Amino acid sequence: MRGATGRRFRRLMLMGLLLWGLGPAAAGFGRQEGGLLEARFVPEEAPVGGMVELILCYRLPRGAKLPAKPRIQGIQNLSVEGIREGSGEIRIRILVDRLGQFKTGPLSLAYVSAGGKTEWLRAEPASLAVLSNLGERPGEAELKPICTIIPTRSRLFKTIPWILSGLAVCAAGLGLFFWMKRGRHRPGASQARVLPHVVAEKEIQELLSERIFEKGHVKEFYFRLSEILRRYLEALRGFPAAEYTTQEIGLAIRAPEDRQLLGLLQEADLVKFADLCPAPAKKNDQAAQALQYIRKTGPAFEREHGPQGSQQGRTP
Amino acid sequence: MELQEITQQIEKESLVIRQVAAAIEKVIVGQRRLIERMLIGLLCDGHLLIEGLPGLAKTTAVRTLAKAIRTTFQRIQFTPDLLPADILGTQFYRPDTCTFEIRKGPIFHNIILADEINRAPAKVQSALLEAMQERQITIGETTFPLAYPFLVLATQNPIEQEGTYPLPEAQIDRFMLKIRVDYPSAEEEKEIMIRAYAGGDREMPGAADVERIRSARETMKLIHMEDRIMDYIVRLVAATRRPEAFGLDIGPMISYGASPRASIWLGMAARAHAFLSGRGYVTPQDVKSMAADVLRHRIILSYEAEAEGKQTDDLIKMALERIEVP
Numbered sequence: 001m002r003g004a005t006g007r008r009f010r011r012l013m014l015m016g017l018l019l020w021g022l023g024p025a026a027a028g029f030g031r032q033e034g035g036l037l038e039a040r041f042v043p044e045e046a047p048v049g050g051m052v053e054l055i056l057c058y059r060l061p062r063g064a065k066l067p068a069k070p071r072i073q074g075i076q077n078l079s080v081e082g083i084r085e086g087s088g089e090i091r092i093r094i095l096v097d098r099l100g101q102f103k104t105g106p107l108s109l110a111y112v113s114a115g116g117k118t119e120w121l122r123a124e125p126a127s128l129a130v131l132s133n134l135g136e137r138p139g140e141a142e143l144k145p146i147c148t149i150i151p152t153r154s155r156l157f158k159t160i161p162w163i164l165s166g167l168a169v170c171a172a173g174l175g176l177f178f179w180m181k182r183g184r185h186r187p188g189a190s191q192a193r194v195l196p197h198v199v200a201e202k203e204i205q206e207l208l209s210e211r212i213f214e215k216g217h218v219k220e221f222y223f224r225l226s227e228i229l230r231r232y233l234e235a236l237r238g239f240p241a242a243e244y245t246t247q248e249i250g251l252a253i254r255a256p257e258d259r260q261l262l263g264l265l266q267e268a269d270l271v272k273f274a275d276l277c278p279a280p281a282k283k284n285d286q287a288a289q290a291l292q293y294i295r296k297t298g299p300a301f302e303r304e305h306g307p308q309g310s311q312q313g314r315t316p
Numbered sequence: 317m318e319l320q321e322i323t324q325q326i327e328k329e330s331l332v333i334r335q336v337a338a339a340i341e342k343v344i345v346g347q348r349r350l351i352e353r354m355l356i357g358l359l360c361d362g363h364l365l366i367e368g369l370p371g372l373a374k375t376t377a378v379r380t381l382a383k384a385i386r387t388t389f390q391r392i393q394f395t396p397d398l399l400p401a402d403i404l405g406t407q408f409y410r411p412d413t414c415t416f417e418i419r420k421g422p423i424f425h426n427i428i429l430a431d432e433i434n435r436a437p438a439k440v441q442s443a444l445l446e447a448m449q450e451r452q453i454t455i456g457e458t459t460f461p462l463a464y465p466f467l468v469l470a471t472q473n474p475i476e477q478e479g480t481y482p483l484p485e486a487q488i489d490r491f492m493l494k495i496r497v498d499y500p501s502a503e504e505e506k507e508i509m510i511r512a513y514a515g516g517d518r519e520m521p522g523a524a525d526v527e528r529i530r531s532a533r534e535t536m537k538l539i540h541m542e543d544r545i546m547d548y549i550v551r552l553v554a555a556t557r558r559p560e561a562f563g564l565d566i567g568p569m570i571s572y573g574a575s576p577r578a579s580i581w582l583g584m585a586a587r588a589h590a591f592l593s594g595r596g597y598v599t600p601q602d603v604k605s606m607a608a609d610v611l612r613h614r615i616i617l618s619y620e621a622e623a624e625g626k627q628t629d630d631l632i633k634m635a636l637e638r639i640e641v642p
Binding site for chain 1: 319323540542544545595596597598599600601604636637638639640641642
């Protein structure tokens, strides 16, 4: 009986001793044995591009000291410009380099304890309210375009052609579908579009039938004839002949048969700008030459491009 | 007078001007465009603004033009410390006679080369440009008419804008043409080297005199310009003011379009171009050939155009490609 009581007493003594030995260590792990670390930004809000200070106020446990170069964790993701030590505080200069959330990580400051071990003081992350430089309503601010730096056209402009192209393809597909559907019911519908040589020939015939040359409006006749031929050339060859001078047309034409037309345009220029008055026979000859050119090039053009004609240029 | 007679007269008169051009070309290698534009300026009595890098024979070309037409030449180097009196002249007191005397400035010559005009402050530029417009100078209480012919060719360096005084838009409008001088071709440059090594100034006899220039100017007025050509010029100039009305998508790139002075000068320049070609009538090609030189300095680009790296020449080209010729 006495032996059992003695064993129980010894066990209790042993447990008491264990608790007495472990107690301080366990308490030091949770409470940092009197150490303290607090962090805050000064000022508490700043615009992008501004400088702020992160102030770490600390109190070290008795006998502890900071290492020669302070070791701080939790500020690795920030742009640190400089660190200054003071009594009981460390001031870290930081550049505010982003919009939105500006926050440190969980902060820790290393120190050397009285026993010579490296320990850490810990603090909650500190955050800063970032202000916009674009005024009170940044959403309404407009960036001025700068070549190669800020796009001179909005992104919408870049996507609009794609959207329009997509819509155009859909519309073309639908159009083709309905056209084919109608074509089946209406034979000869493919002939609806008038070919440029047909239009040009018709316009020249109309011009001749109006007899404006015979009525004395010589220049008017040549201005109109020249315009018809230029528009025909534009539809035929695909370059903007209506905006070209005769000299420029001369440089643009490649086909040998077009040389005949160039001569005709040069003669028309003399009437239009140099007050030259050709004889009626000459006028008839020139009109016949124009018709001959159209009849010569038109069918060849039709064979090449099909009955739909060229998609380039404007229809005369 | 019949157009045929006019054409004959023009052929005769333009031959003299072509001889002047040939005389200049004996001294200046290449730069045919510059020479042609200088003669157009001379024929139209319009002043020229020449823009080009240093060493492109701008000064030599102007000096040679003066020699070729047997007139006096004066080069004025514009600097930041230049004063209006240094150009126009001044009144000074003579103690021995107790009177004021007038000393005329370098502007009293026929051909003036205002070298690097944008290096002088606004008051000097303004004094010169006023003289260019009025063709007379008042010193003290006396008004002096300027020489005949009186032609100012001002140069500008397109680089090194630091420390310069850019010409105001209103002043720049007084120049008939703004000519861009480019580098010579490889063959031309080789010829320039050969001539430079040979050394010595090439002596050149005059190819015409003031009276021939006066006569050529009078004949040029006879050149026929069809009504529709004038309409074409008006449309071209209007397209720089209201591009959207002509289906041009360049509206946001232009702050201010060309003034009516542009239409006047474009018509005159087209006439002179026809004259140099020995023609008695103007064609749309004459207008197109001169359009860039007449309009280039009269279109004020917007911030957007500058941000996109567009130049006035690009916009003029677009207008020329869009507007139908008569």
